[in-house]
Amino acid sequence: MNLEILGITVLWTFLFGYIMVGAIDFGAGFFNAYSRITGKERILTRVIQRYLSPVWEITNVFLVFFFVGIIGFFPKTAFYYGTTLLVPVSFGVILLAIRGSYYAFETYGARGHKGYSFMYGLAGLLIPASLSIVLTISEGGFIEMVDGNPVLDYWKLFTSPLTWSIVVLSLSATLYISAVFLTWYANKAGDADATSLLRRYALTWAVPTMIAAGGIIVELRKYQPEHYNNIQTFWPMFLISLLLFVGTVYLLFTKRQYGWAFAMLAGQFAFAFYGYGASHYPYLLYPYLTIYDSFTNPAMAISLIVVFVLGLCLLIPALILVMRLFLFDKDYVQGKDDYHA
Amino acid sequence: MGNEEAVFFSRVLTETTLSFHIIYATIGVGVPLMIMIAQWVGIKKNDEHYILLARRWARGFVITVAVGVVTGTAIGLQLSLLWPNFMELAGNVIALPLFMETFAFFFEAIFLGIYLYTWDRFENQKKHLLLLIPVALGAAFSAVFITIVNAFMNAPRGFDIVNGELVNISPLLAMFNPAMPTKVAHVVVTAFMTAAFLLAAIAAFRLLRGSDHVYHKKALLLTMKVGFIFSIGAAVIGDFSGKYLAEYQPEKLAAAEWHFETTDKAELILLGVLDENNEAKYAIKIPYGLSVLAANNPFAEVTGLDQFPEDEVPPLYIHYLFNFMVFIGMWMAFLSGVFLLGKWRNWTFTSTKWFRWLIVLGGPLSVLAIELGWWFAEVGRQPWILRDIMKVSEAATTSGQVDLMLILFCLLYLVLGVGSIVVLRRMFHRNPVEKELEDRHAMKGRDVR
Numbered sequence: 001m002n003l004e005i006l007g008i009t010v011l012w013t014f015l016f017g018y019i020m021v022g023a024i025d026f027g028a029g030f031f032n033a034y035s036r037i038t039g040k041e042r043i044l045t046r047v048i049q050r051y052l053s054p055v056w057e058i059t060n061v062f063l064v065f066f067f068v069g070i071i072g073f074f075p076k077t078a079f080y081y082g083t084t085l086l087v088p089v090s091f092g093v094i095l096l097a098i099r100g101s102y103y104a105f106e107t108y109g110a111r112g113h114k115g116y117s118f119m120y121g122l123a124g125l126l127i128p129a130s131l132s133i134v135l136t137i138s139e140g141g142f143i144e145m146v147d148g149n150p151v152l153d154y155w156k157l158f159t160s161p162l163t164w165s166i167v168v169l170s171l172s173a174t175l176y177i178s179a180v181f182l183t184w185y186a187n188k189a190g191d192a193d194a195t196s197l198l199r200r201y202a203l204t205w206a207v208p209t210m211i212a213a214g215g216i217i218v219e220l221r222k223y224q225p226e227h228y229n230n231i232q233t234f235w236p237m238f239l240i241s242l243l244l245f246v247g248t249v250y251l252l253f254t255k256r257q258y259g260w261a262f263a264m265l266a267g268q269f270a271f272a273f274y275g276y277g278a279s280h281y282p283y284l285l286y287p288y289l290t291i292y293d294s295f296t297n298p299a300m301a302i303s304l305i306v307v308f309v310l311g312l313c314l315l316i317p318a319l320i321l322v323m324r325l326f327l328f329d330k331d332y333v334q335g336k337d338d339y340h341a
Numbered sequence: 342m343g344n345e346e347a348v349f350f351s352r353v354l355t356e357t358t359l360s361f362h363i364i365y366a367t368i369g370v371g372v373p374l375m376i377m378i379a380q381w382v383g384i385k386k387n388d389e390h391y392i393l394l395a396r397r398w399a400r401g402f403v404i405t406v407a408v409g410v411v412t413g414t415a416i417g418l419q420l421s422l423l424w425p426n427f428m429e430l431a432g433n434v435i436a437l438p439l440f441m442e443t444f445a446f447f448f449e450a451i452f453l454g455i456y457l458y459t460w461d462r463f464e465n466q467k468k469h470l471l472l473l474i475p476v477a478l479g480a481a482f483s484a485v486f487i488t489i490v491n492a493f494m495n496a497p498r499g500f501d502i503v504n505g506e507l508v509n510i511s512p513l514l515a516m517f518n519p520a521m522p523t524k525v526a527h528v529v530v531t532a533f534m535t536a537a538f539l540l541a542a543i544a545a546f547r548l549l550r551g552s553d554h555v556y557h558k559k560a561l562l563l564t565m566k567v568g569f570i571f572s573i574g575a576a577v578i579g580d581f582s583g584k585y586l587a588e589y590q591p592e593k594l595a596a597a598e599w600h601f602e603t604t605d606k607a608e609l610i611l612l613g614v615l616d617e618n619n620e621a622k623y624a625i626k627i628p629y630g631l632s633v634l635a636a637n638n639p640f641a642e643v644t645g646l647d648q649f650p651e652d653e654v655p656p657l658y659i660h661y662l663f664n665f666m667v668f669i670g671m672w673m674a675f676l677s678g679v680f681l682l683g684k685w686r687n688w689t690f691t692s693t694k695w696f697r698w699l700i701v702l703g704g705p706l707s708v709l710a711i712e713l714g715w716w717f718a719e720v721g722r723q724p725w726i727l728r729d730i731m732k733v734s735e736a737a738t739t740s741g742q743v744d745l746m747l748i749l750f751c752l753l754y755l756v757l758g759v760g761s762i763v764v765l766r767r768m769f770h771r772n773p774v775e776k777e778l779e780d781r782h783a784m785k786g787r788d789v790r
Contacts, residue, residue, distance in 0.1 A: 053454075053458065054454040054455065054457070054458045055454060056454075057406070057407075057410060057450040057453065057454060058447070058450050058451055058454060060410055060411075060414060060450075061443065061446060061447045061450050063414070064413075064414055064417055064443050064446065065443050065447065067417065067418060067421070068417065068436075068439050068440055068442075068443045069440065069443075071421055071428055071432045071436060071439070072432060072436030072437070072439060072440050073436075075428065075429050075430075075431075075432030075433050075436070076429055078421045078425045078428035078429045078432055079425045079426060079428075079429040080425075081421070082421035082422050082423075082424075082425030082428060082429075082738065083425045083738050083739055083740055084740070085422065086422045086423070086738060086740040086742055086743065086746060087740075087742050087745075087746070089418055089422060090418075090422065090746045090749065090750070091749075093414060093415045093418055093419075094415075094749055094750065094753050096411060096414060097411035097412065097414070097415060097753055097757065098753070098756070100407055100410060100411040100414075101407045101408050101411050101757055101760065101761070102760070103407070104403055104404055104406070104407030105404065105407070105760055105761070105764045108400065108403050108404060108764070108768070149739040151739075296432065296433055296436065297433055297507070297510045299510045299511060299512060300433060300434070300436055300437065300510060300512050303437050303512045303513070304436060304437060304440055307437065307440055307441055307444070308440070311441075311444040311447075314444070314448060315444070315447055315448070315451075318448065318451045318452065318475075319451065321451075321455065322451055322454065322455060325455055325458075325459065326455075326458065332458075340457065340458055340460065
């Protein structure tokens with residue numbers, strides 16, 4: 001394996017991490033707001049807050065890690081993506097900022113403001129949509145070079161069915177991932193009402209997620225035959241992904257083993273995500289930018305990888321500590337003690 | 342929008358974001374140390390007032406951290422969105438400290454979460470104190486690494502340019518550039534100083550407004566002690582920074598001091614205004630002062646602005662920024678020194694109303710000094726984004742929508758600024774320390790934990 005592939009694999013892994021923890025977070029915000037509007041807030045709010053409170057800051061770091069890492073390993077991405085993404089990414093940042101800070105404001109300052117939680121839920125759904133535009137653009141055909149500078153064709157972008165398929169997928173996947181995780185979490189907390197409500201949400205969002213994912217493959221066949229062909233060479237990964245999906249739904253449906261259901265869901269998205277990433281190889285931005293012509297110099301690449309390995313030696317034990325103290329601590333999950341500053 | 346406008350709006354947007362971010366970032370770097378000290382003193386003296394102090398600071402800290410994190414994310418992305426050409430070039434050389442900063446941030450985020458949600462959970466309070474060490478370290482190292490990136494922009498090193506290509510790149514040499522030691526030390530020490538004086542201002546304000554509780558007196562003494570120590574540190578490092586500038590960035594020092602002609606026995610100009618012939622009027626002039634500042638030698642020669650082409654001279658208004666920053670620093674060292682001396686010698690005037698008002702004023706003044714210092718440092722390297730290598734005008738985006746983004750981000754900062762102040766005020770107004778102490782005693786009576 002060469003350094004380029006190692007670099008993009010590391011980054012892809014962090015993006016995957018962000019998608020999973022981000023989806024749980026964004027979806028939780030939406031369910032929280034939705035439960036308030038439909039008058040079911042007493043069932044859900046406690047479970048959701050209990051999970052989110054100690055980890056809301058960590059979620060954000062995965063995103064920062066990804067975008068700092070991609071500039072580090074592939075500095076040319078700053079030129080192409082930086083110039084063209086000003087508007088969509090700025091919107092994403094503003095939404096993230098409102099959402100992140102108002103979570104803290106509401107949770108620690110002014111508990112229980114209805115307007116906040118509504119904004120919070122809405123922003124959570126718009127963020128995946130605004131950030132997933134990057135995936136559409138990377139497929140190529142939306143950026144033109146004018147006087148040596150890349151320019152994004154907004155009209156083409158917003159009229160492309162591919163854009164909207166990816167937006168729909170990001171929305172329904174967010175809600176699906178979040179609902180499955182929270183079902184498991186509520187079940188651990190011994191909260192039967194929350195478990196059954198969340199289980200229903202999970203089953204509701206399973207089908208649209210798969211339809212949207214299938215739709216994207218059809219769109220690619222029409223717009224990006226090359227990418228579509230590459231996807232076909234990775235068919236076993238997508239097949240495994242599909243089988244894991246069936247497994248998750250089966251377990252949810254028969255109300256068994258929610259922990260395994262979530263593990264299979266994580267596997268489903270991992271296989272699909274890495275399969276999609278691998279089929280995009282070697283392009284970062286079709287057809288202008290490959291991972292080879294944008295890669296940083298060897299000295300920087302090696303020092304980044306050294307720092308990365310050292311950093312993981314600190315992070316992994318720390319993350320395990322968080323999980324043991326909060327996610328897997330029975331007394332905490334069941335809400336016996338608060339211990340909040 | 343033409344390129345010139347894109348450059349202008351990109352500069353304004355970056356400045357707005359950073360000016361807003363550094364308020365929260367400075368608190369974010371300094372306050373964990375203060376919480377750690379308070380909790381340590383509390384455990385050592387077995388005094389619950391200090392423990393409660395740590396707890397209440399931690400609670401308020403969450404709000405400022407939230408705003409710091411989200412505005413930090415904004416500036417992190419804006420670097421690539423607004424300055425793509427710069428990031429493409431600099432990313433090759435300086436990505437290492439940026440990457441390390443995210444690790445420091447990650448580390449801090451994890452342990453802050455644990456710290457906030459494990460109050461009274463451990464039998465041994467010292468365990469809980471241990472959790473604060475990674476938080477304070479992570480916060481300080483974020484500042485260290487990100488300041489290294491900024492130091493690199495002032496003194497780019499660690500690469501050669503051959504035919505427009507970057508070669509012989511050495512990430513470590515780029516990190517340990519000549520600007521790095523003074524910049525990093527100054528940023529970290531002034532953050533500690535500012536956080537201490539901000540917390541002192543809160544304690545003094547509570548003492549002025551109704552409460553005469555011993556809790557606030559303890560808080561005031563502790564924060565003023567820490568603030569005094571770090572303000573002395575800031576002054577010493579500030580002096581080193583002056584010597585660094587004289588050696589490596591003489592145009593910044595010369596513009597800050599209105600030193601137009603290269604001379605020996607250079608005089609230091611305080612305040613004043615420039616007339617049309619570039620003569621300083623109404624200024625206080627200290628003979629030999631600038632030579633002493635630049636080289637510790639009253640007869641040393643100091644490079645003046647005459648040595649630089651006109652289009653490479655920074656704006657001359659940085660003189661005021663520099664002066665006021667230094668004045669505030671000196672004043673705060675003096676004020677806290679007098680306060681401590683007064684406590685020691687039992688002078689009563691340090692407990693009078695007007696003296697306490699001065700301490701209250703010291704909080705915002707310290708924050709202002711941080712802003713002034715950053716504006717001075719950044720405007721002082723105009724017109725360069727990478728000194729001697731890339732000008733700001735070559736680095737900006739070619740996108741046409743920067744003005745619209747500027748408006749949106751300004752609205753965002755308005756919302757965040759007002760929101761954080763309202764929430765913080767409400768948090769402490771509804772739950773004053775007297776009430777919290779009572780609650781804790783009532784709880785202990787029923788259920789010891």
